[in-house]
Amino acid sequence: MALASFNAMKKSRDNRAGWVSVHKAAKELGVSVPTVRSWISKGRLEGKVAPVVRKHMLINPASFENAFKVECRWCKKVFTAKHPEIAEYCCRSHQILGTQKKRRRQK
Numbered sequence: 506m507a508l509a510s511f512n513a514m515k516k517s518r519d520n521r522a523g524w525v526s527v528h529k530a531a532k533e534l535g536v537s538v539p540t541v542r543s544w545i546s547k548g549r550l551e552g553k554v555a556p557v558v559r560k561h562m563l564i565n566p567a568s569f570e571n572a573f574k575v576e577c578r579w580c581k582k583v584f585t586a587k588h589p590e591i592a593e594y595c596c597r598s599h600q601i602l603g604t605q606k607k608r609r610r611q612k
């Protein structure tokens with residue numbers, strides 16, 4: 506790692522150090538969390554938006570059944586494939602027909 510980027514990283518960590526969460530501030534001040542937020546908006550407390558450390562996604566289980574579906578390039582039939590990202594044809598014969606067509610086009 507370059508020294509400059511390392512120093513920048515260290516600096517950003519130092520900036521975060523010393524800052525406390527809204528919950529911790531509320532506890533230390535003996536007030537409620539909404540009060541802390543209110544005091545930030547009123548300028549009574551200095552607050553900043555915390556950097557997002559990690560985002561995680563949520564998957565809708567209703568989309569599970571469509572995840573393996575592929576449309577055959579030859580007959581346009583929608584079929585279920587074990588490896589949907591590489592599957593192109595619903596069956597071997599359509600694959601042969603499809604690749605022949607592709608080859609003919611190339612000539």
Ligand SMILES: [Zn+2]
Pocket residue numbers: 577578579580581582594595596599
């Ligand atoms: Zn097909």
